[in-house]
Amino acid sequence: MMVRSGVKPDPNTYTYLVNHLCKRGNVGYAMQLVEKMEEYGYPTNMVTCNSLVKGLCMRGNLNKSLQFLDRLRKRGLEPDAFTYSFLLEAAYKKKGVDEAMKLLDEIIAKGGKPNLVSYNIILTGLCKAARTEESISFFWNLPEEGFYPNVVTYNTLLRALCWEGLLKEAYELLAKMDDKNYVTYNILVSWLALQGLVDDAFEVLEEMTRAGFKPTGVTYNPIIAHLCKEGKVDEVMKCLDRMMSEQCHPNQGTYNAMAVLCEDGKVLEAFSLFQSLCNSRTYSSLLRGLCSDGMPDAAIEIFKAMEENDVRPDVGHCNAMILGLCKSNRTDLSLHIFEMMVEKGYKPNQMTYALIVEGIALEGETELAVILLEELYERKALSENTVEMLVTQYDLESFPAFQYGTSSRGKEVLPWM
Incomplete structure (x- = not known):
């Protein structure tokens, strides 16, 4: 033009x-x-x-x-x-x-x-294939090709050596590094925590701070995960206090690490940790994230603990749970949460209903989704725009059962208020 x-x-x-x-x-x-x-x-x-x-x-x-x-x-x-x-x-x-x-x-x-980027790609491939001897040889031969390793090259090999348990070689490589970066320290902390060497991991954290790098949730999460697996709740609390004093904010990985306590039956301990970190908004992220990351049982335990400890969940928290469960293909549990909402006097909103329909459609129960959609529209629980959006997104109009307001079977799908 x-x-x-x-x-x-x-x-x-x-x-x-x-x-x-x-x-x-x-x-x-x-x-x-x-x-x-x-x-x-x-x-x-x-x-x-x-x-x-x-x-x-x-x-x-x-x-x-x-x-x-x-x-x-x-x-x-x-x-x-x-x-x-x-x-x-x-x-x-x-x-x-x-x-x-x-x-x-x-x-x-x-x-x-x-250039060196190309060689780093090859080194990454060798390391990920656990071809460690070839990786080491490839690394040390780089100068013959006219290249000297940079911090990315070193970190790539360092991670592989740590995960292969080659501690001596990892420390030898580390000694030759002129420049370490944030990733270098995270690799070391993660590996040490995985081995249960928490004191050593904290020493690396100290060195990291002295070198001018600020730890983040990614840095602390492996330590917290190990302490939770060991059931050392007091140590976890100290670690969290340290994070907060450094203005290092927990992330979903932190919550997932602490949720391991739920799997070990220590729900109250987990809840007390979450309670020290979460406000109403972050509880929603926590619940949704646990469900999406394959920990629905932990999410449900935390949800129940909220109610039992005077942290009454609101509709937003319920919706977060339903969304996370639907995304992890656990619509059966999302319906359980919906029933719990109704029984305890919560009033589902338009988003709640739309999420349930989406979850059912995503699991391939399209005809059931159509029936429910009809009933929701008839009861004015969903607007016409929302219905049209769901119909288009999940191709529900291809089912002859779909006619606005004509269903008589939807009442069997959900418990109504």
Whole structure:
């Protein structure tokens, strides 16, 4: 349109459009745009090409990416280090680290010049495949390839050594690190906590702080998880106090770690910990998160403990539970929570009903969802807009049972007030 109207887009505009289309997953349109622009006399540059290569790789089209690069080479365009990194990551994720290493050899054989990022991708692949000896050899051979490891390279190998239990090698590697970062310390704390070496983990925390890095919930969570598994509630409380004094806020991982106490029958202890951290809003996040992360029983125990300890849940907390349970395909439990709401005098709102319908539809009980939807609409529990949204989203209109206000069977689905 710009070209036809006589306005010439500059290379930046052209590249921006291609990049935007690729980010939205419209790689086909982006390639058509490139072809059209070339017809209008606008040559493709490597920045634009990299957007296309990255877009194709993200969609899993590695072969198309390689074919596209062959066409570029014939036109005199040479891939750069960014191009190679996109290709190698795609090769590793789609075909495994051996194929990625083979591709790296081909790139070098054709005169390509990958950078350290490309080698870090290969190292990550070797480490994740638990090929530790190869990982170590690959790491120490990097200078022969003209590269010196950076903090990302060191952290990648350090994590692998720790998780393989190679403590001596991990500390030797650590001694050679000139620059540690936040991730380095988190790796060490996590591994030490996993081994039950909590005092050592705290020593690393002290070193981390002295080095100018502020611990976060991610740093503390492995320690809290271990202490909870050991049932050391007092130690957990001290750890939480320390976090709060450092203005380090708990996250969902912290809550999940503490919820382990529920699984060991220590519901009141878990609740007392949550109570020291949570307000009304964070209780909703806690309950929803526990359900979504596969801990619905712990969520229900905390929900019950809230009621028993004068922290009366509100409709928002109930909705959070229902949402989390539906997302984890436990609609049976979400219906149990709904029944509990009604029995205890809570008044479900439009969101409550919509979540129940969504949960039933997500579990494939589409006809039941239709019946319930009809009854809810008839009782004016759901607005027409909400009904239409649910019908469209879950293709409920394809069922002949769906006619606004005609159902007589929905009464069997939920207990009504």
